[in-house]
Amino acid sequence: MRQTWKTLLILGCLLSFVALLGVFNASKPRILVLHSLGQDSLWVAEVDRGMREALDANRRPVSVEWMYMDVGASTVRDRVGQAQADARRAMDRVDPDVLIAVDDEANLLVARDYIDRRSPRILYLSLDRPPADYGYVGASNVSGIAEQLPFAAVRDAAITLFEGRAATASVVGVDGVTGQAEMAQVRDFDWGPLTVTATELASTAVGWRDFVTGTRSDVLIVLSCRDLPEEDGGVFTAADAIRWTQDNSRALPIGTQVDFVRDGGVLSFSPPPDDYGKRAIELALDWLDDRTTPGPPPPLESPHFQVALRQGALAARGFSLPPIYVEAAREVNALFP
Numbered sequence: 527m528r529q530t531w532k533t534l535l536i537l538g539c540l541l542s543f544v545a546l547l548g549v550f551n552a553s554k555p556r557i558l559v560l561h562s563l564g565q566d567s568l569w570v571a572e573v574d575r576g577m578r579e580a581l582d583a584n585r586r587p588v589s590v591e592w593m594y595m596d597v598g599a600s601t602v603r604d605r606v607g608q609a610q611a612d613a614r615r616a617m618d619r620v621d622p623d624v625l626i627a628v629d630d631e632a633n634l635l636v637a638r639d640y641i642d643r644r645s646p647r648i649l650y651l652s653l654d655r656p657p658a659d660y661g662y663v664g665a666s667n668v669s670g671i672a673e674q675l676p677f678a679a680v681r682d683a684a685i686t687l688f689e690g691r692a693a694t695a696s697v698v699g700v701d702g703v704t705g706q707a708e709m710a711q712v713r714d715f716d717w718g719p720l721t722v723t724a725t726e727l728a729s730t731a732v733g734w735r736d737f738v739t740g741t742r743s744d745v746l747i748v749l750s751c752r753d754l755p756e757e758d759g760g761v762f763t764a765a766d767a768i769r770w771t772q773d774n775s776r777a778l779p780i781g782t783q784v785d786f787v788r789d790g791g792v793l794s795f796s797p798p799p800d801d802y803g804k805r806a807i808e809l810a811l812d813w814l815d816d817r818t819t820p821g822p823p824p825p826l827e828s829p830h831f832q833v834a835l836r837q838g839a840l841a842a843r844g845f846s847l848p849p850i851y852v853e854a855a856r857e858v859n860a861l862f863p
Contacts, residue, residue, distance in 0.1 A: 555814045557590045557807075558622035558646070560613055562631035562704075564596035568785040569799050573628060573651070576803025584811060591620055597631050599753035600702060600729055601761055610635045622646045624810045627670075630654050630703045641665045647813055647822070651806045652797065654707030657825065669813065669822040671805055675708060675749075675782050676831035677715045679795040683780065684720050684745045687845050694721045696741040696777060698734065699749030701727040708749045708782070720745070730755055731762030738775050746777035748786065765789040778843060787834035787862060792843070798832040798858075834860035 559577065563570050574592065581590060593616050595609040596602060613636045617625070625646040627637035630653060637648050638660045650662065650670030662668040684693050697712050699705040705727050712725060723743050728734035731754040738746065748771060751764035762770075769790035771779050781787065781794035809823045833854040839862075840846065855861040 554587045554589045555623045556620055557588060557624045557626060557810055558616065558620045559590065559592045559626045560616075560628065560632045560636060561592065561594045562629035563594065563598045565594045567598075568788065569783065570594065570628075572784060572799035573803040573806075576800035576805075577807045578803075579800070580804045580807035580811075584807070586811060586815060588811070588814070591616075591622075595632060595635070597635070598629070598702070598704060598750075599764070600700060601753045601755050606635065614639075617646075623814060624649055626651055626806050626810060628652055628806075630707050633660050634703055638662070641668060643667060647810075649806060649810055649813070652799075652802055654704055654711065667822070669809065669825050671802060671809070671826045671828055673797050673802075674827050674829075675711055675797065676795040677711070677717070677747075677782075679831055679833075680745075680747060680780055680782065681715075681717055681720050683793070683795065683847065683851070686847065687778065688744050692719055692721065693745060694723045694743040695745040695747055696723055696737075696743040697725040697747045697749065698737050698741075698771075699727050700734075700752040700754060701729040702752065704750050705752075712747075712749075728754060730757070731767075732757060734762065734767060735770065735774070738771050741775070741777050743777045746771070746775050746779045748779050748781045748783075748791070750783050751781075751786070772839075778845065781834075784832060784834070787836050787860060791834075792836045792839045793847075794834045796832050796834070797828060798830050801830050802828060832858050832860065834858075834862075836862040838863050 561570050593613060595613055597606050597609045623646060625637055626649045627633045628651045633650050633653060640646055640648055641661050642665050648668045652673045654673050657663055657672060699708055709727055724741060726737040734754055751767045753764055754762040756762055768786055772790050779791055781791045782796055784796045784799055786794035812823050833851055835851060835855040
């Protein structure tokens with residue numbers, strides 16, 4: 527009899543523990559991170575790395591799930607509807623307290639549908655278009671970090687590289703939500719004394735190559751690369767586009783994305799993805815806990831950028847940059863031979 531009671535007591539303790547554990551997990555705030563790009567993107571991987579570093583330093587119990595829409599490339603536009611439906615099902619399943627929507631596509635296709643609701647709180651990240659374009663300004667449940675491409679750094683480097691004369695620049699990107707937003711920033715930026723002579727948002731591989739080979743400027747500013755369709759049904763991948771552009775452009779290509787130099791480019795100035803990820807989690811936790819301010823945290827624009835440099839290839843083109851650029855690239859492990 528005593529053994530039976532002992533067994534029942536142990537069983538009751540185990541059941542109570544499981545029940546309490548279930549209640550604890552169910553009561554934890556939930557964050558859903560919705561990426562526009564695929565999980566194999568370097569930008570995505572570095573954003574996630576920054577997020578996980580911030581979560582590792584956090585002591586507040588929180589549940590975080592990630593979803594990757596993979597809708598950034600022109601070659602996947604026929605899957606946008608399915609990706610959007612999948613994201614909405616994830617929203618229903620997770621029922622997040624905070625939705626972190628990364629890049630313009632996730633905000634356009636999903637996040638803006640939840641404006642002015644009690645839940646979720648929307649935290650946009652790396653938004654190239656103005657938040658007002660999505661109806662976010664004044665919304666009671668929206669905050670985030672807008673992205674300003676580091677064109678001042680690009681302009682200053684071009685002035686340094688072409689010292690003593692008035693340099694010219696062309697700009698190429700991929701037609702799409704992000705590309706259009708980035709090109710709008712190009713138009714709004716004061717490039718003086720650099721003169722922008724031509725711009726293009728390509729929707730095909732042929733269009734990209736024609737613009738690159740046709741440019742007669744000193745500098746070719748390369749916005750976010752995405753896969754582009756070939757005439758024969760093949761794919762001109764983003765990495766292929768970077769390598770081909772570096773090999774065939776008369777102008778000096780300068781990228782604005784984190785993987786530009788890794789994939790064969792010579793020089794880039796890009797937003798820092800790990801810093802974006804870290805800041806996003808910190809804002810989300812602050813918003814959940816009201817640690818600093820009640821209500822939504824104030825929206826931000828990140829002033830930081832990351833330098834990447836392929837030093838030998840730049841020298842082979844007859845250019846060099848001051849040591850500060852070399853050290854900045856070395857600091858983030860983005861200095862290549």
